[in-house]
Amino acid sequence: MKSYISEFESKDKPKDYYQKLLEELKGKNRELHVFNNLNEDLRDGFPFSVKDNICVRGVESTASSKILKTYKPPFNATVVERLQRQGFAFLGKTNMDEFGFGSFGINCETPARNPFNVDYVAGGSSSGAAVATSILKYHVAVAESTGGSISAPAAFCGVVGFTPTYGVVSRNGLIDYANSLDKIGFMARSAADIRKVLNMSVGRDEKDTTSLDARLRDEPKIQFSVINQLMNGLDDKVRSAFDKLLEKLKSMDYKINYVDLKDIEAAIPAYYIISTAEASTNLARYTGFKYGFKVGDFSKRYNDFFTEARMQFGSEAKRRIILGTFVRGASVKNRYYVKALKVRAMLGEKMRRILRESLIISPTMSITTPKISEVEKLSPVQTYALDMLTIPPNLCGFPHVSFPYEYIDDMPIGAQIVGDHFNDYAPISFVENWEGKFKYRFKYNIGAI
Amino acid sequence: MKIGLEVHVALPTKTKLFCSDSTSETREPNSQICPICVGFPGSRPVLNEEAVRVAKSIAIALNCRVREDISFIRKVYFYPDLPKSFQITQLSESIGSDGFLELEKKRVGIRRIQIEEDPARIIREEGYTLLDFNRSGIPLVEIVTEPDITTEEELREMVFTLRTILHYQGVDVNQEVKTDLNISLAEERVEIKNVTGIKNLIAAAQYEITRQGAIIKKGGVPEKETRSFDAASGTTKTSRKKESEEEYGFIYEPDLTVYDTKNLSENAMRIPTKIAMGLAVKHKANYSTILELIAFDTGALNLINEFEEEFDFKTIIASLEIMKRFGEPANSGVFKEILGLTDQKIDITRDVLKKIKAGDKVEIKKFSEPQIDETIREMLNSDKTIVEKYKKNKNVVNFIVGTISKKYGIQPRDAAARVEGVINKL
Numbered sequence: 020m021k022s023y024i025s026e027f028e029s030k031d032k033p034k035d036y037y038q039k040l041l042e043e044l045k046g047k048n049r050e051l052h053v054f055n056n057l058n059e060d061l062r063d064g065f066p067f068s069v070k071d072n073i074c075v076r077g078v079e080s081t082a083s084s085k086i087l088k089t090y091k092p093p094f095n096a097t098v099v100e101r102l103q104r105q106g107f108a109f110l111g112k113t114n115m116d117e118f119g120f121g122s123f124g125i126n127c128e129t130p131a132r133n134p135f136n137v138d139y140v141a142g143g144s145s146s147g148a149a150v151a152t153s154i155l156k157y158h159v160a161v162a163e164s165t166g167g168s169i170s171a172p173a174a175f176c177g178v179v180g181f182t183p184t185y186g187v188v189s190r191n192g193l194i195d196y197a198n199s200l201d202k203i204g205f206m207a208r209s210a211a212d213i214r215k216v217l218n219m220s221v222g223r224d225e226k227d228t229t230s231l232d233a234r235l236r237d238e239p240k241i242q243f244s245v246i247n248q249l250m251n252g253l254d255d256k257v258r259s260a261f262d263k264l265l266e267k268l269k270s271m272d273y274k275i276n277y278v279d280l281k282d283i284e285a286a287i288p289a290y291y292i293i294s295t296a297e298a299s300t301n302l303a304r305y306t307g308f309k310y311g312f313k314v315g316d317f318s319k320r321y322n323d324f325f326t327e328a329r330m331q332f333g334s335e336a337k338r339r340i341i342l343g344t345f346v347r348g349a350s351v352k353n354r355y356y357v358k359a360l361k362v363r364a365m366l367g368e369k370m371r372r373i374l375r376e377s378l379i380i381s382p383t384m385s386i387t388t389p390k391i392s393e394v395e396k397l398s399p400v401q402t403y404a405l406d407m408l409t410i411p412p413n414l415c416g417f418p419h420v421s422f423p424y425e426y427i428d429d430m431p432i433g434a435q436i437v438g439d440h441f442n443d444y445a446p447i448s449f450v451e452n453w454e455g456k457f458k459y460r461f462k463y464n465i466g467a468i
Numbered sequence: 469m470k471i472g473l474e475v476h477v478a479l480p481t482k483t484k485l486f487c488s489d490s491t492s493e494t495r496e497p498n499s500q501i502c503p504i505c506v507g508f509p510g511s512r513p514v515l516n517e518e519a520v521r522v523a524k525s526i527a528i529a530l531n532c533r534v535r536e537d538i539s540f541i542r543k544v545y546f547y548p549d550l551p552k553s554f555q556i557t558q559l560s561e562s563i564g565s566d567g568f569l570e571l572e573k574k575r576v577g578i579r580r581i582q583i584e585e586d587p588a589r590i591i592r593e594e595g596y597t598l599l600d601f602n603r604s605g606i607p608l609v610e611i612v613t614e615p616d617i618t619t620e621e622e623l624r625e626m627v628f629t630l631r632t633i634l635h636y637q638g639v640d641v642n643q644e645v646k647t648d649l650n651i652s653l654a655e656e657r658v659e660i661k662n663v664t665g666i667k668n669l670i671a672a673a674q675y676e677i678t679r680q681g682a683i684i685k686k687g688g689v690p691e692k693e694t695r696s697f698d699a700a701s702g703t704t705k706t707s708r709k710k711e712s713e714e715e716y717g718f719i720y721e722p723d724l725t726v727y728d729t730k731n732l733s734e735n736a737m738r739i740p741t742k743i744a745m746g747l748a749v750k751h752k753a754n755y756s757t758i759l760e761l762i763a764f765d766t767g768a769l770n771l772i773n774e775f776e777e778e779f780d781f782k783t784i785i786a787s788l789e790i791m792k793r794f795g796e797p798a799n800s801g802v803f804k805e806i807l808g809l810t811d812q813k814i815d816i817t818r819d820v821l822k823k824i825k826a827g828d829k830v831e832i833k834k835f836s837e838p839q840i841d842e843t844i845r846e847m848l849n850s851d852k853t854i855v856e857k858y859k860k861n862k863n864v865v866n867f868i869v870g871t872i873s874k875k876y877g878i879q880p881r882d883a884a885a886r887v888e889g890v891i892n893k894l
Contacts, residue, residue, distance in 0.1 A: 074510035082509075092510050094503060194509040198722035228514055228724050296719050300542045303553030304507050311509075317596060321548050347717040356719060 020451050022211040027065050027157040030468050037061045037108075040466045044111075044155070047465060050137065052129045053150045055083060057111035064108030066466070067216070068151045070162045071112040072119060073203065074192040075099050078109075082194045083127040084117045086331040087311040096192020097224045098161055098203050105219045113147025113160065115168075117333045118302065119196040120144065122171050122406055123394045126335040130391065133175060134462050135430050139388045142172030145206070149176035152206040154463040159216050160206040165196045166290050167409025169204045170421035174383035174433025177423040177460065179450055180206045181213045184440050185416030186231040188217075189224030197297035198229075200290070200413060208459060210422070210450035217443065237444030242274045242377035243436075248283050249408055254386045257432060260425045261382045264434055268380075271456070276377060280369055285362045286411045291403055292346045292359035293414075299343025302336065305329060338399060367415035374417065374439035378446060381408045383421040383433035412437040420446040422453060426460060471623055471673065472615035474648040475630065476608050478586065479522045480638040485585045485607035486513030486556065497600040505585075505605035507551030512723045515540075519583060519607035520563065520727065522637065525735040526609055527564025527581045529633050536730050538563050538583075540721040545714070548597065549587040551604055556721050557584035563729065569613070569633075570741065571625050577614030584608050615650060615657075623673055627666055632740045632763040641764060649673060653680040656692035660704055663697045672697040675704055743769065751781035761788050767798025775807060783811050790816050805830070815879050837886075840876055844868060844890040855891055865891075 033039075041061055048054050055071045056079055069075055072082035074092035081087035095103070103109065116126040124131045124146025131146035133139035134153045141150045148160035149172030162169045164182040173180025182204040190201055203220075207213045223232035245265070253261070265275050307314040307328025314328050332340070346355035373379060385408060394402070412419040412435075419437040426432070436446040484491055487504035494500060503511040520538070527534050539561040542554040564581035586606040591598040611630070617623050631641045647669050649660040658680065663672045675697075680690040695704040744759035762769040768788050775784050787807040788798075796802060805824045806816055814820070814830070823830050847868045848854055857864045865887050873883040 080510070087509065090509065092503070092508060094510070096510065191512060192510045195512075195723075198512075199720075226514060227512060229722075296717075297722055300544050300554050300717070300719060303544055303546065304509070304551065306546065306548075306553060308548075309506060309508075309551070321546070325546060344717060347719050349715055349717075352718075 020211045021209045021454065022215065023157050023208055024065050024159070024212050024215050027468075032468060036466075036468070037063075040066070043465050047154055047463065050132070051134060051141075051150055051154070052114055052131045053147045053154070054111040055079070055081065055114055055147070058109050061108055061110060064106045066110040066155070066158045067102055067107045068110045068113045068148060068158060068160045069096075069099060070145050070148050070160070071115050072163060072194040072196070073099065073161060074194065075109060075112065078112060080112060080194065081311070082118045083115045084332070084336070085128070085312060086305045086307075086328065087194070090311040092192070094192065096203075097189035097226060098220050099192065101220050102161070102216065107159075107216075110151075110158065113145070113151055113162075115146055115148075116144035117336050118194070118298070119163065119165050119168055119201075120298075120333075120335045120339055122167065122402060123389070123391075124172065125391060125394060126333055132391070133388060133430075135177070135388075138390050138392070139430065140175060140391050140394055142175035142384075142388070144168040145172050145180075148206050149173050149178055149180065152176065152178040152208060153461060154465050156208075156461075156464040156467040158207075158466070159212055161203065161216075162206050163193060163196075163201060163203050164409075164413060165200045165202075165294055166413045167406050169206065170383045170409045170419065170433070170435050171406075173206050173421040174423070174431070174435075175388045177426075177431030177433075178206050178208055179210055179213055179423075180204065180421045180433075181210075181217065181447060182413065182419050183217060183221070183443050184231075184233070184235075184418045186229050187221045187233060187235060187418075187441070187443065189220075189222075189227040189230040191224055191226035191230075195297075195301040197294035198301070199297060200294055200416075202413070202416070208461070210420070210447050210454060213420070214444065214447050214451075217447070233441045235444055236442045237448055238439075238442050239445055239448060240376070240378045240438075241272065242276055243268060243380040244276050244278050244373050244377040245380060246280045246283060246373075247277055248280055249381050249411075252385055252407070253382060256387055256427050257382050257385060260427060260432060261434065264424050265380075267456070271452075275380075278373055280373070282362070282366060282369070283411055286366055286414050287403060287407060289359040289362035289366070290406070290410045290414045291342070292355045293363065295339045295343030296347045296356050296359075297343070299340045299347070302332070302340055305332075307331075335399075363414055366411065370411065370415055370417060370437075371439060374437065374442075378449065379412070379437040381435050383408060383435040387427055387432055388430045408435060416440065418443040418446060420450055422450045423459065424453070424457065431460070469618055469651070469653050469677065470615035471617035472650040473611070473613045473617075473626075473669075474650075475611045475613075476586075476646040477611070477634060477639055478643055479519050479607040479609060480640060481516055481518045481522065481607055483516055483518075484605035485516050485519050485583070486605055489605065491606055494602060497598070498602060501601040501604070505551065506601050513556060513721070515724055515727060516607060517732070520729060521732040521734070522639075523563045523581065523583045523607075523609050524729050524732050525737075526611075526634065526637050526639075527567065528734050529637055529737060529739060530564065530567040530569060530578045530581065530611070532564030532567030532578055532581055534564055534729065535561060536728060537561070537726045538729055539726050540583075540724045541718045542721050543716045543718060545716060547587070548599060549590050549604075551588065551601065555585060555587065556724070557610070558582035559718060561726075563609075569626060569629055570739075571622065571629060574616070574622070576616040576622075576626050578611060579614050580610075580612045582610050582612070584610055615652070620670070620673060620677065624670065627669065628763070629741055631666070632759075635764050636738045636740055636766060637735055645669075649676070651676050651680070652690070653677065654684060654690050656690060658690055658692065659694045660697050661694055661707065664699070668697060668699050671699075671702050672704060675702060679704065738766075738769070740769070747772065747781075753781055753785060757785060757789075761785065761792065765798055768792075771798055771803055775804075779807060779811060783807065786810050794818065794821055796821075814877050840872065840878075840886060841890050843875070844872060844887055845894075847871070848890065848894070855894060858891060862888075 124143035145162035306325035567578035
């Protein structure tokens with residue numbers, strides 16, 4: 020089993036290793052917009068990057084939003100604290116869709132670009148995390164997923180992206196998108212490295228009430244379930260590649276089982292209702308005078324004052340605030356917000372039944388990596404629909420991993436494996452196994468020794 | 469007339485509701501703050517169990533149904549004192565509901581008791597506004613009553629009774645309590661928001677009763693609206709006409725899990741009105757006198773309980789009244805001596821109290837009545853003219869009365885009576 024972390028530790032690094040790494044990275048960053056900032060003081064330890072919506076003490080943490088420019092949190096996120104205590108070295112803050120609002124990484128000032136081809140999207144919202152993982156040889160990324168923000172960019176950038184069971188990694192220090200859905204997870208070039216950092220990061224944290232002290236299982240399953248309803252609407256190329264993957268799995272003695280899960284289509288509306296409802300309250304605090312963007316003109320009335328501050332939000336953020344404010348309004352709340360909570364509980368129960376006996380497998384995205392120019396033309400509803408495969412496990416808090424399994428026209432594509440709650444190591448174990456039969460391709464190997 | 473209240477009181481906890489900052493009084497603004505109570509991105513609330521425990525106790529004291537699995541909600545509105553632009557509070561899954569407050573002649577329903585965070589303090593200066601976040605995150609309970617209060621007298625009794633119950637739950641009843649007052653003399657409800665303090669609450673109610681009464685007298689109908697109370701002028705004025713209810717867009721607070729209150733141990737349940745009634749019946753004593761002594765003085769009740777078996781109840785009450793008259797706190801330690809002296813019919817003067825406090829022995833001189841009379845006779849004999857003068861002017865024996873009173877530790881009134889008795893017998 021390949022572990023870059025073990026390999027790095029066993030190697031003698033040249034004295035100027037970190038300095039050279041930073042220099043090379045800065046050059047690439049100008050082209051790919053991977054990092055919002057880099058740690059100039061980098062030294063000693065295995066480098067880890069942090070998605071820009073996760074707080075690092077004294078380091079500008081903006082969630083790629085103009086409204087948080089200059090915000091330097093006075094505390095570390097728990098996950099950052101834990102990795103640093105294990106001797107990992109903070110490398111920098113990675114680019115993302117503003118506040119995590121996006122599937123392609125384009126909802127920010129300077130979108131990250133796909134390292135395999137700069138005309139293509141990196142995926143989102145953890146765009147920079149995926150690109151960093153794809154271009155750096157020795158590195159892990161701390162990322163975050165609400166509805167697919169780890170799986171999607173991991174698939175488009177050809178890396179492993181893991182999202183744990185909701186609550187097993189503390190969210191303390193995360194700049195919230197939707198608290199009941201947000202999960203801090205990881206990206207790496209090998210499943211073994213994911214296992215290592217996950218192991219260091221889990222465990223109850225007094226600072227996050229929803230964090231759990233659960234013992235994570237590694238309960239292997241030889242059966243994979245394919246949910247029929249999720250196979251509708253796959254791009255032809257994705258479909259045939261995925262079918263080939265299933266054949267390969269059969270040859271590896273896994274069993275493939277096709278199941279129906281009729282109501283799964285309700286996952287998208289339920290997700291967008293809950294996530295925007297929560298997001299619209301989370302974003303209410305950005306009023307322009309305590310941190311981040313400051314209005315300055317205190318002669319204004321308060322309504323005008325915070326309205327001016329909130330003009331800093333990008334259009335997707337504004338859309339989600341409006342949508343979220345609407346769905347929790349008194350007159351429609353039972354039709355939307357309350358119903359969505361019920362759908363989430365119902366779908367969770369149905370998926371759990373499948374996950375008791377098997378892992379769920381699907382392509383990560385229903386399309387191959389799109390060009391930036393293509394996704395810019397999509398309507399919001401079309402864009403939201405593209406999250407169909409990543410939303411169900413995210414909505415219901417199931418652990419899942421996206422791993423590359425094929426390259427189409429020199430671009431990677433990924434598949435996603437979902438496990439039962441707290442059986443987090445099972446999807447990781449599978450990918451470790453898969454890696455024995457698969458050769459990763461990377462276009463860059465920055466920091467190779 | 470119907471009056472309902474929403475009373476906000478700060479809970480007696482050492483730390484804030486969602487962070488570990490101190491709740492103590494401090495002069496330095498923004499000195500007891502942290503990323504959580506200022507709402508910095510990335511921070512999140514962690515519930516203070518002690519606040520829930522006290523809130524549960526209050527709910528029980530107010531005869532509420534106590535919820536075992538409580539949850540919190542976000543109430544969203546934009547105001548500079550609200551750091552997250554939402555307040556974490558409770559609604560349908562609040563700590564208490566469906567309770568009542570027992571008054572002498574009726575019950576006032578308690579609709580709901582909810583735990584919530586206090587916003588920051590706003591200090592308005594000429595031309596600008598200052599914010600002090602020391603108050604942000606202080607734990608409050610909001611007690612929502614049914615509109616069962618129908619007279620000003622009931623309002624006063626209700627406020628008094630609520631305050632004494634809260635005092636027995638450890639709440640500082642001298643704090644500036646903030647109340648929303650709903651008051652309607654006709655159909656439509658008028659809400660007076662944010663009335664600070666008890667005096668203002670009564671004044672606001674009085675003004676509003678008069679105002680609405682005058683409208684009705686003229687054949688008008690008081691409008692549904694929100695008003696504010698101006699303490700300086702003692703009047704209320706329109707702050708917002710209410711066409712529709714406010715829209716707060718409540719959602720669950722997703723950073724707090726459902727909290728189980730089952731295992732929280734509540735405070736001792738002492739309801740002062742009930743206790744006073746019990747004592748009054750048991751000892752055939754006056755209910756109001758007892759209630760007045762114990763209402764805001766748990767120490768006084770403790771003393772009653774301590775000495776109830778040993779001493780005559782009237783003596784205990786008299787001793788407590790002496791303590792109160794001289795402003796001695798119930799825990800001052802002099803009570804036992806006062807009680808002992810009172811029991812022996814010794815009058816407690818300020819001088820006597822001074823001696824007790826200095827640790828000096830108060831000499832209890834016991835003299836027989838003939839002995840006292842003998843002394844009086846001796847003093848009268850020293851000046852033969854006194855008895856004659858006394859017939860015209862009773863004041864001539866004042867010095868004898870004074871001496872007797874001091875010497876034998878009896879009331880001047882009693883001493884005067886004794887002197888008169890002796891003269892009459894001569």
